Every structure is written in C-alpha cells, then in structure tokens.
Amino acid sequence: MNVEEVFHMNGGDGANSYAKNSHFQKKASEMVKHITIQTIQQAYLSIRPNSFGIADLGCSSGPNTLSIVTDLVEALTREITPPPAEIRVCLNDLPTNDFNSIFRSLPDLYRQLRKAGTDGVAGGSSTVFVSAHPGSFYGRVFPTSSLQFVYSSYSLHWLSRDEQGKSINKGKVYIAESSPPSVSNAYIDQFKEDFALFLRSRAEELDAHGRMVLILTGRIGHDHVDRGNSLLWELLSRSLAILAAQGAIEEGKLDSYDVHFYAPCRGEIEAEIRRDGWFQLERFETFGMEVKFDEAKESFGREVARTVRSVQESMLGHHFGEGLSLDSLFDIFARLVDEEMAIQEIQPANFILVLRKL
Amino acid sequence: MNVEEVFHMNGGDGANSYAKNSHFQKKASEMVKHITIQTIQQAYLSIRPNSFGIADLGCSSGPNTLSIVTDLVEALTREITPPPAEIRVCLNDLPTNDFNSIFRSLPDLYRQLRKAGTDGVAGGSSTVFVSAHPGSFYGRVFPTSSLQFVYSSYSLHWLSRDEQGKSINKGKVYIAESSPPSVSNAYIDQFKEDFALFLRSRAEELDAHGRMVLILTGRIGHDHVDRGNSLLWELLSRSLAILAAQGAIEEGKLDSYDVHFYAPCRGEIEAEIRRDGWFQLERFETFGMEVKFDEAKESFGREVARTVRSVQESMLGHHFGEGLSLDSLFDIFARLVDEEMAIQEIQPANFILVLRKL
Numbered sequence: 001m002n003v004e005e006v007f008h009m010n011g012g013d014g015a016n017s018y019a020k021n022s023h024f025q026k027k028a029s030e031m032v033k034h035i036t037i038q039t040i041q042q043a044y045l046s047i048r049p050n051s052f053g054i055a056d057l058g059c060s061s062g063p064n065t066l067s068i069v070t071d072l073v074e075a076l077t078r079e080i081t082p083p084p085a086e087i088r089v090c091l092n093d094l095p096t097n098d099f100n101s102i103f104r105s106l107p108d109l110y111r112q113l114r115k116a117g118t119d120g121v122a123g124g125s126s127t128v129f130v131s132a133h134p135g136s137f138y139g140r141v142f143p144t145s146s147l148q149f150v151y152s153s154y155s156l157h158w159l160s161r162d163e164q165g166k167s168i169n170k171g172k173v174y175i176a177e178s179s180p181p182s183v184s185n186a187y188i189d190q191f192k193e194d195f196a197l198f199l200r201s202r203a204e205e206l207d208a209h210g211r212m213v214l215i216l217t218g219r220i221g222h223d224h225v226d227r228g229n230s231l232l233w234e235l236l237s238r239s240l241a242i243l244a245a246q247g248a249i250e251e252g253k254l255d256s257y258d259v260h261f262y263a264p265c266r267g268e269i270e271a272e273i274r275r276d277g278w279f280q281l282e283r284f285e286t287f288g289m290e291v292k293f294d295e296a297k298e299s300f301g302r303e304v305a306r307t308v309r310s311v312q313e314s315m316l317g318h319h320f321g322e323g324l325s326l327d328s329l330f331d332i333f334a335r336l337v338d339e340e341m342a343i344q345e346i347q348p349a350n351f352i353l354v355l356r357k358l
Numbered sequence: 359m360n361v362e363e364v365f366h367m368n369g370g371d372g373a374n375s376y377a378k379n380s381h382f383q384k385k386a387s388e389m390v391k392h393i394t395i396q397t398i399q400q401a402y403l404s405i406r407p408n409s410f411g412i413a414d415l416g417c418s419s420g421p422n423t424l425s426i427v428t429d430l431v432e433a434l435t436r437e438i439t440p441p442p443a444e445i446r447v448c449l450n451d452l453p454t455n456d457f458n459s460i461f462r463s464l465p466d467l468y469r470q471l472r473k474a475g476t477d478g479v480a481g482g483s484s485t486v487f488v489s490a491h492p493g494s495f496y497g498r499v500f501p502t503s504s505l506q507f508v509y510s511s512y513s514l515h516w517l518s519r520d521e522q523g524k525s526i527n528k529g530k531v532y533i534a535e536s537s538p539p540s541v542s543n544a545y546i547d548q549f550k551e552d553f554a555l556f557l558r559s560r561a562e563e564l565d566a567h568g569r570m571v572l573i574l575t576g577r578i579g580h581d582h583v584d585r586g587n588s589l590l591w592e593l594l595s596r597s598l599a600i601l602a603a604q605g606a607i608e609e610g611k612l613d614s615y616d617v618h619f620y621a622p623c624r625g626e627i628e629a630e631i632r633r634d635g636w637f638q639l640e641r642f643e644t645f646g647m648e649v650k651f652d653e654a655k656e657s658f659g660r661e662v663a664r665t666v667r668s669v670q671e672s673m674l675g676h677h678f679g680e681g682l683s684l685d686s687l688f689d690i691f692a693r694l695v696d697e698e699m700a701i702q703e704i705q706p707a708n709f710i711l712v713l714r715k716l
Binding site (some may be wrong): 103133 | 362363369408410443444446448453454455456457458461462464465487488489490491492493498499500501502504616
C-alpha cells in the first residue's frame with residue numbers, strides 16, 4: 001500500500017484520536033526536553049540569522065504539536081538576547097495528517113505567545129510564523145538552506161514503505177522469533193535506505209552549523225526480538241491471529257500485513273551517519289520510561305492499546321477493510337499486554353540524537 | 359463575531375461545498391488569466407531569484423486552489439529559460455479553511471508536475487514546494503522579503519470585521535437604499551483600514567520589484583446600490599426577512615447581522631494605493647461575466663444560491679444558530695434571484711489590479 005497516502009495518526013480529538021492517546025510520546029519528549037532546548041539555543045547562537053527556521057518533522061496533531069512549538073519558541077526568546085527577529089516554525093507530516101485541527105488552535109497559540117511577550121506583533125521580541133509543509137520526510141520537503149533547526153520526535157521509526165516481510169513473514173506483522181533472516185534483512189535494508197535519504201535531504205535543507213534533534217524508538221542489543229518494541233508487535237500479531245482463527249479476518253490478509261516500522265540499534269544509526277558524512281553526531285542517549293500502574297485508572301494494557309490504535313488504525317483499516325473490528329482487535333491486544341505485564345515489565349527503549357550539520 | 363475564527367468557505371467536497379460551488383470565481387479568474395501569467399513572468403524576470411516565492415492569499419479549498427497553483431508553476435517553467443531552481447508556493451487562508459482537503463490532492467499535483475517535467479525531483483526544471491500559512495492577510499503572514507509574487511482572487515472584498523452596520527442597519531445585511539449614511543461610511547472606513555493594512559503587510563513580505571495580482575468584486579459607479587453585488591445582498595436580506603416574518607428566525611438577529619463584505623469603487627482603491635506609497639499600480643481593469651442560461655441545467659437563481667451559500671454558511675450558521683434552516687433560506691433566495699433575472703440581468707463587476715513593489 002502507498003504509505004504516504006494512507007498512513008496518519010488518528011485525527012480530531014475523539015476517544016481514539018492521537019490527540020487523546022499520545023501520552024507516551026509526550027512523556028518521552030518531556031524527559032529529554034532539556035537536551036532539545038539546549039541544542040536549539042546552540043544552533044541559534046552559532047548561526048544568528050535574522051530569520052530562524054525550525055522544522056518539526058512528523059508533527060502529527062494534538063496537544064503535543066503546539067506544546068513543542070511553544071517550548072522551541074520560548075527557548076529562543078526567553079534566555080537569548082537579542083532573540084531572532086523572526087522565527088519560522090515549519091510543521092511537516094504526511095498529506096493525510098489532520099493539519100486542520102492544528103490550524104484551529106493557532107489563534108490561541110499566537111495569543112499565548114503575545115501574552116508571554118515572545119511575538120513581536122505586540123512589541124515583544126520575535127515575530128513567529130507557523131506554516132505546514134505536507135510530504136514525506138524521506139525526500140525533500142523544504143527549500144535549500146532554509147532551516148537552522150530540525151526536530152523530529154517519534155517519527156523516524158516509521159519506514160517509507162511496508163514491503164519488508166510481505167508473504168515470507170507468515171502470521172507476523174514485524175520481525176519475530178519465527179521470522180526467517182530474509183525478513184530482518186529486508187527491514188534493515190529499508191531502514192538504511194530511508195535513513196540515508198532522510199540525512200541527505202536534511203543536509204540540503206539545513207544551514208551549516210544547523211542542528212537536528214531526533215527522538216525515536218530503538219533497540220538496545222543486536223537481537224531484534226526483545227521485551228521492548230518487538231514484543232508489542234508480537235502481541236498485535238497474536239491478536240490478529242486470534243481474529244483470524246475466529247474467521248473474523250482472512251489468514252492471507254494477516255500474512256500480507258507488515259508494519260512499516262523499524263527499531264534500529266545504535267550501531268546501525270551511527271554507521272549511516274558516518275557514511276553520509278554531512279553530519280557530526282554530537283550526542284546519543286538511550287532512555288526508557290518507567291511504567292507506572294495507576295490503580296485508579298484503567299489497565300496499562302488498555303492504555304497501550306489506545307496508543308497503538310491511534311497510530312495504526314489508518315493502516316490496519318486500509319489493509320483489512322471493514323471486516324476488521326478495531327474494537328475487538330484492541331480489546332484482545334489490551335488483554336495480552338496485561339497478561340505479559342503480569343509476568344514481567346515491557347520496556348521499550350528510546351534514543352535521542354543530536355546532530356550538527358558540517 | 360470573530361471573523362478570523364468563524365469565517366470559511368464550506369470545506370470538503372459535498373453538495374454545499376465551496377469545491378463544488380465556485381464556478382463563478384473560477385470563471386472570473388480564467389477570464390484574466392493571461393494578465394496573471396504575464397505578471398508572474400515579469401516578476402521573475404525582473405528579480406531572478408534562485409528560490410521564487412508565490413503566495414495565494416485566500417486560497418480556499420477545492421479545484422480552484424490547485425488549478426491556479428498549476429498555472430503559476432507552469433508559467434515559470436514552460437516559457438522561461440532557465441526557470442527558477444526552486445518554486446515555493448505558499449497557500450494562505452484563515453485557520454478554519456479546509457487545508458486538509460488541499461493536502462490530500464498534493465501527491466497528485468506533484469505527480470502531474472513531474473510528468474510535465476516541471477518538478478526537479480525527477481530531473482525536470484524546478485523543484486516545487488507547497489506549504490500552507492494560515493492567518494488573516496490583514497496583518498503579516500510571511501517572513502520579511504520572502505515573496506516575489508502575490509496572488510489573491512475573490513478574497514479582498516471580505517473585510518476583517520463585521521461591525522459595520524450593527525443595529526443601525528435594520529433588516530439589511532449590506533448597504534441598502536434604506537441604510538442611513540452612517541452605514542456606508544462605516545463600511546468605507548473598514549475597507550480603507552483593511553486595505554491599508556493589507557498593502558503595508560504585503561510591502562514588507564514582497565521583494566523589491568515583486569508583483570501582486572488582485573482580483574476582487576468591485577462596483578462601477580459611486581453609488582453603493584446597484585444591480586451588481588448589492589442587489590444580491592439585498593435579496594439575501596429579503597430572504598432572511600421572509601423567514602423572520604414566518605417566525606423562523608428572530609427579527610433582532612437579522613438586524614444585528616451584517617456581511618463583512620465591501621465592493622469598493624476604483625477611486626477608493628487608487629486613493630489607498632497612492633497614500634500607502636509602497637506600490638505602483640501598473641494595471642487596473644474592470645470586467646463582467648456573461649450570464650448564460652443553460653436550460654438543460656437548474657435555474658440561475660439556484661446556481662447563485664449555492665455559490666452564496668458555500669461562502670456564507672459558516673457566518674450565517676454561527677450568527678443565527680441551529681434555528682435557521684439554510685435549505686429554506688436559500689430556496690427563497692434562489693426564487694428571488696430568478697424573479698429579478700426575469701426583470702433584468704444582475705451583473706456583478708470585477709476588478710483586476712496589477713501592482714509592483716517599489
């Protein structure tokens with residue numbers, strides 16, 4: 001399927017929307033915010049352009065989008081004298097992203113910035129322009145040398161295509177214990193191709209000394225199968241298999257479904273950056289998130305299910321069609337996650353990278 | 359009411375959408391396309407930047423939006439050697455505009471441009487970047503000196519506010535025969551204030567020698583009441599009054615509704631451009647459209663009703679609330695338009711202006 005024209009986080013602000021179900025992503029970004037803030041300030045101080053261009057790649061929609069915009073604008077206006085005269089905030093995501101709901105919040109954002117004295121329109125320090133640039137970041141999105149800072153949180157683990165395991169990865173949606181080596185090789189190759197294209201495109205769009213902060217899902221060791229991300233996809237495979245066994249979906253449809261996702265390890269990322277040669281890797285950190293059980297709330301499994309649903313619904317719906325009940329699927333998935341958590345924690349790993357354009 | 363947060367053309371592509379009901383606007387733009395094309399080429403040839411910035415102010419959504427984008431890109435790539443290395447197409451409208459539906463058509467647009475050899479991604483001549491910049495054009499929207507060409511079709515007759523005739527313009531939604539002079543003065547003042555702000559903002563955003571093409575509704579003589587635009591608003595007033603007499607809407611609500619619209623005359627426009635002093639008026643033309651009766655089709659009144667509905671529904675719905683049946687209102691309006699057309703033609707006038715940044 002054409003990922004670029006199908007894949008998107010669930011729009012709007014309903015019960016299954018990404019806006020309502022992206023606490024995990026928010027929490028992870030918050031944990032490393034100090035690094036993001038420090039990096040954007042370094043980028044500005046080493047270039048000092050009149051008009052400072054920031055891109056948020058894979059911005060999605062919902063509170064996380066404008067919350068990071070506010071943080072980045074404030075980082076440039078609060079502690080830096082003089083701040084840039086103009087700040088261009090360039091939001092990017094695929095063309096099917098719900099940009100309308102971001103735009104509807106913009107008047108509030110501008111009011112908030114003016115109140116805080118950060119928007120020059122009311123005599124504050126910088127004039128802020130927010131724009132949207134739809135398209136795949138696996139390719140050019142912005143004019144040459146138009147950016148000074150690139151930010152991307154929870155997007156780079158999404159591959160440009162979903163052709164990795166087709167038909168050879170029977171019953172599984174991601175690399176699993178039972179997957180032949182050709183499956184993991186196909187995923188690795190796709191990741192390398194995509195990441196190289198990402199780096200080359202950003203190298204053209206970024207000014208010299210511009211910085212990138214990339215936050216993404218990764219894996220700790222060399223093994224693809226772990227109690228981090230791969231287990232969650234394994235549980236999704238099992239949930240789909242249960243529905244297939246009940247006759248609710250065709251087995252063939254499950255065999256031909258693969259997530260366009262890849263959790264790279266540190267070495268795979270570093271090798272691409274070195275080979276590309278346009279960026280200096282200034283920082284690489286691994287971080288996990290503590291999983292807290294709040295007994296007053298619904299189960300952890302339900303929370304994970306809603307998060308996964310808000311990012312996977314567009315692709316699952318497209319592939320399996322109306323025959324698939326997403327409610328049933330994620331009820332089963334939530335139960336399987338809870339069962340696993342009762343045995344032992346599931347700990348997805350996250351990476352934050354800081355890169356400097358040479 | 360806050361025009362910026364309420365007013366928008368009807369989104370999507372349903373029966374009442376602007377996408378389906380903007381033939382009049384399309385036809386008018388087509389009639390003067392040769393002037394638009396010639397002007398953008400002059401703008402490029404007198405500046406010759408590597409990256410050429412085009413803004414479409416009040417772009418709305420639907421086929422008209424991307425049709426003009428295609429025309430403008432082709433004007434820069436077909437007959438000019440060498441064409442600009444990069445073309446930035448910057449779409450602007452209020453934050454409630456349906457940008458999502460434009461974005462969903464972008465992959466097709468890029469494919470079409472690549473096929474025509476105009477997009478450099480496939481070795482063609484120029485790399486095209488389309489972005490959206492939501493906000494009111496009565497104020498800054500774009501970074502300083504970032505544009506070389508500004509286009510605006512059927513937008514500048516919409517004022518930034520709807521406070522003109524409030525309460526003193528009883529039973530009317532626009533300047534009418536019965537309106538006291540204070541009403542037309544309030545409309546004129548608002549137009550002058552808005553147009554001055556428009557010119558000042560664009561002067562900051564455009565490069566020296568950059569050009570603007572502005573297409574808008576105007577009036578021929580000095581009199582505000584004519585068989586052009588004002589008659590259509592008069593018929594809308596009458597339609598609302600009929601509903602009020604039936605008790606379907608409150609009379610007080612009709613008294614407090616005024617359209618944020620103004621059809622300026624040539625003298626009013628020229629005076630503002632002279633006073634502002636940033637632009638040279640290179641061309642000013644008046645044009646009308648022949649109204650053709652296609653007997654195979656539904657009535658002319660119905661066609662006008664659907665056009666007016668697609669641009670006024672957001673404001674009418676917000677002001678009158680759920681009590682107002684838009685179907686009933688525009689059934690009455692269509693009938694009144696047909697009755698008037700049986701007496702004599704209704705001929706709205708249109709202006710096209712070409713301005714050069716000094």
